[in-house]
Amino acid sequence: MGSLLNRYRNLTFLLLLLLAQLILVAYQVRTNQDIRLLRVWAVSAVTPMARLLASTSGNASGFVKDYFVLWGVRQENRRLAAELDRMKMENRYLRSELGTADRAQALSAFQARTPSRTVAARVIGAGPAIDSRVLLVDRGTASGVRPGMAVINADGIVGKVTAAYPTASLVLLVTDSGFAAGVIGAVSKAQGTLRGVSRSLCRVDYIENEEKVQVGEWFYTSGEDRLFPRGLPVGQVRSATPGKTFQEVLVAPSGLSRGLEEVLIVLEGVHQALPAAEGTVAGAPLLPPPPSDQAAPAVPQQAQGPVVPGTDADRLVDQYRKAAEAQKKPYGDNVPPAKPPAAPPATVKPPSSPPDAPPATVKPPSSTPAAPPAAVKP
Amino acid sequence: MSDLNWPMTASGRGHKKISRIRPWVILAAPVAAILFQVYVPLYFPLLQYLELPLLVIVYLSISRRGPISGALIGAMIGLTQDALSHQPIGIFGMVKTVIGYASASLGVRFDTGHVAVRLALGFVMFLCHQFLYWMARRSLLGAPSGVEIPQTLLAALANALLGALLFHLLDKLRDRGE
Numbered sequence: 317m318g319s320l321l322n323r324y325r326n327l328t329f330l331l332l333l334l335l336a337q338l339i340l341v342a343y344q345v346r347t348n349q350d351i352r353l354l355r356v357w358a359v360s361a362v363t364p365m366a367r368l369l370a371s372t373s374g375n376a377s378g379f380v381k382d383y384f385v386l387w388g389v390r391q392e393n394r395r396l397a398a399e400l401d402r403m404k405m406e407n408r409y410l411r412s413e414l415g416t417a418d419r420a421q422a423l424s425a426f427q428a429r430t431p432s433r434t435v436a437a438r439v440i441g442a443g444p445a446i447d448s449r450v451l452l453v454d455r456g457t458a459s460g461v462r463p464g465m466a467v468i469n470a471d472g473i474v475g476k477v478t479a480a481y482p483t484a485s486l487v488l489l490v491t492d493s494g495f496a497a498g499v500i501g502a503v504s505k506a507q508g509t510l511r512g513v514s515r516s517l518c519r520v521d522y523i524e525n526e527e528k529v530q531v532g533e534w535f536y537t538s539g540e541d542r543l544f545p546r547g548l549p550v551g552q553v554r555s556a557t558p559g560k561t562f563q564e565v566l567v568a569p570s571g572l573s574r575g576l577e578e579v580l581i582v583l584e585g586v587h588q589a590l591p592a593a594e595g596t597v598a599g600a601p602l603l604p605p606p607p608s609d610q611a612a613p614a615v616p617q618q619a620q621g622p623v624v625p626g627t628d629a630d631r632l633v634d635q636y637r638k639a640a641e642a643q644k645k646p647y648g649d650n651v652p653p654a655k656p657p658a659a660p661p662a663t664v665k666p667p668s669s670p671p672d673a674p675p676a677t678v679k680p681p682s683s684t685p686a687a688p689p690a691a692v693k694p
Numbered sequence: 695m696s697d698l699n700w701p702m703t704a705s706g707r708g709h710k711k712i713s714r715i716r717p718w719v720i721l722a723a724p725v726a727a728i729l730f731q732v733y734v735p736l737y738f739p740l741l742q743y744l745e746l747p748l749l750v751i752v753y754l755s756i757s758r759r760g761p762i763s764g765a766l767i768g769a770m771i772g773l774t775q776d777a778l779s780h781q782p783i784g785i786f787g788m789v790k791t792v793i794g795y796a797s798a799s800l801g802v803r804f805d806t807g808h809v810a811v812r813l814a815l816g817f818v819m820f821l822c823h824q825f826l827y828w829m830a831r832r833s834l835l836g837a838p839s840g841v842e843i844p845q846t847l848l849a850a851l852a853n854a855l856l857g858a859l860l861f862h863l864l865d866k867l868r869d870r871g872e
Contacts, residue, residue, distance in 0.1 A: 326761040330795045333769055334788050341784035341834055351783045358777030362732060365725065369733055 416577055419470075423578050426470035431586035432545050434468070435459050439576050440484065449492035449512065455581055456481045464543055466582040472549040472571035473497065473537060474579050485581070490518055490550075490569045498540035499550050499567075502590060504529050507538055510550060510567065518551065520565040529556040529565050539587050547588030715757050719867050723750045724771045732778060743849040745820060747771050748793060749857040752819050753864055755794045756801030764801075768794025785834065789826040793819055809858055816857030820850040 321328050344351060427434050437459075441452030455461050457480045467474040467487045475495060479486040488495050491512040499510045499520055506527035508520040523529060533553045539546030551567040558564075727746040735742035751771055755764030772790030776783040797819060804811050824846055831837040 326765075326795070326799075329762045330765050330791065333765055333791050337769065337773075337784035337787045337791065338834075341782045341788075344782040344784070345835065351777075354773065354783050355777045358774050362725075362728060362774075362778060365729055366733055369729060373733075373737075 419574070420578055422470045423580065427580055430580075431588065432582050433584040433586075434580040434582050435461065437461075437467075437485070437579050437581050439579065449489040449515070450478070451475070451487040451489065451576065451579075453485050453487055453579060453581070454483065456483045456485050458482050459581075460583050461485045461581050466544045466548075466585065467579050468544075468548055468582060469571055469576070469579050471573055472551060472569060473544055474571040474576065476543055477581060487579070490571065491515055496541070497544050497550070498538040499535045500538035500590065501527075501529055501553075502534040502536060504533060507540070508565065510535070513566065516568065516572070517554065518567045518569050520567055521562065523556075523563045523565050524561065525558045525563055527563065529553060529563060531556060534591075535567055536590050539585075543585075545582065545585030545587050547590055714869050715754070715864075716867060716869050719864065720754060723754070723864065724767070724774075728771070728774055728778070731775070743845075743852060744856055745823065745849075745853055746856075746860075747775060748790065748820060748823050749816060749853060749860050751790055751794050752797045752815060752857065753861050755797035756806040756815070759798055759801050761795045761798040764794035764796075764798030765791045766794070768792070768797075781831075782835065785827070785830050789823055789830055792826055793823050796822070809862075812858045812861050813854045816854035817850050820853045821846070824850075 340351065343349075423436065427436060435455055437453035437455035439451050440454045442450070453467075461477055461480045463477050463480050465477045465480075467476055473490055475487045475489040475492070476497075477485045478488045489512065490497070490510065491514065493512050495510070495512045495518075497510045498507065500507045504527050506520075506523045506529050508523040510518050510520055513519045520529075520535060531553050535550040535553065537544035537546055537548040537550060549570050551569040551571075554566045554568050556563055556565045724747065727750040730744075730746045751764070751768045754767050758764060758767075768790035769787050772785075772787035773783060775786040775790070779786070797815070800806075800815065804815075806812060806815065824841075828841055
């Protein structure tokens with residue numbers, strides 16, 4: 317028996333081991349009791365390590381999670397920063413667009429109220445050199461643009477077209493030394509020739525020392541150059557210093573004061589009245605014209621006729637009308653038929669009359685929808 | 695020669711490398727396997743199909759090449775698993791005792807250093823383990839437990855692959871000598 321067990325020692329050991337466990341299981345099942353001691357040992361042995369493992373794992377996962385959270389925060393921060401930059405750029409772009417829209421609206425309003433026939437053009441390029449004072453606009457011969465046409469905007473004159481191509485034109489700015497235009501002072505009535513001096517200034521030549529040109533006085537186009545219609549604002553006098561024969565009058569061109577994005581090319585100019593009566597000092601309130609010293613009728617002339625006796629010519633016309641009434645003859649019947657009765661001199665490009673001609677040859681200020689901006693500017 | 699110094703023929707005919715398992719590995723490997731079994735499936739439920747304690751028993755049994763020691767290792771690890779489970783203590787103990795014994799017996803007859811043998815051993819031992827466990831629960835506890843054969847085969851394959859990898863890693867922890 318002993319030798320048999322020794323021969324099958326391994327198998328005997330296995331059977332004993334299995335039998336012991338089988339008895340253990342049978343005991344638990346039969347008594348429905350648990351071997352608590354073994355479970356406590358096992359759990360006590362495993363729990364600290366499991367806890368350590370859980371803690372390490374929790375910390376590691378927390379670290380990894382925090383790392384990814386921070387990474388996400390960093391990513392989000394980058395995204396938000398990029399979005400902020402984009403919004404800033406968009407805001408800047410919209411502000412620019414808004415400014416452009418304002419300028420375009422002002423230009424459109426000016427174009428609507430100016431009697432001259434104009435075409436709007438967008439500035440699409442500048443001169444290739446550093447000191448070049450030319451612009452390229454997107455209107456050319458296809459739009460009716462010809463060399464020599466005046467270029468203006470709502471603030472004043474800008475330049476003139478020096479070359480016209482089918483779809484674009486080259487504009488010489490007023491600040492270029494090659495530019496020239498006839499101008500006249502709003503108060504002093506001093507006439508001269510505007511020439512470019514620097515990037516922001518022009519000079520008015522040929523104004524004699526006797527002329528009383530003051531700083532701040534507005535100059536307007538005189539129309540004598542037959543390029544710019546009469547009455548367009550040119551700029552304000554910055555300085556006026558007497559010279560040997562002529563004064564050196566420097567003018568800041570108002571047309572370039574707010575940048576150039578859109579301009580108007582004058583296809584057919586119409587002369588306008590100078591806003592001379594609008595005052596000399598910018599912003600000063602103006603009194604109504606003084607009453608005539610002669611025996612003016614007490615009854616308002618508006619009830620008798622359309623002519624208001626304001627000037628000598630008006631008073632002369634009024635005398636003629638009264639004389640005709642005294643002779644009981646209709647006034648104005650003997651008009652020579654050879655004379656064109658309804659010739660619109662104001663629409664003729666070159667002014668056939670001097671700047672100080674009677675108002676009948678110039679469009680009356682009341683006929684113009686609005687005075688040039690110079691009359692409003694302080 | 696004690697059990698710890700049983701040689702393990704790794705490769706080559708006529709050139710035998712004698713290696714032995716370090717004592718701390720004999721303790722640490724079962725504990726790590728049980729901890730893995732207890733903890734990891736909480737977060738990765740799919741890993742519950744990996745029977746890591748079984749693989750450790752197989753490895754230690756074929757390395758020791760003693761059926762008695764294999765049976766003892768299986769019994770100890772199985773009883774610990776039982777103690778941590780909700781079922782009566784002894785079910786896993788008996789199953790894993792048989793597995794340890796069988797593994798040690800097979801380890802004497804085959805070159806268990808070969809990967810294919812290890813794969814086959816892991817695959818077969820897992821199936822045997824599942825069958826014995828199913829039998830024990832059904833016969834001793836009367837638990838109506840069904841067997842899902844495809845799932846069991848897939849789990850056996852996964853355990854065989856993991857076993858081959860685990861055996862290779864545990865080989866690295868051996869104390870090698872000529």
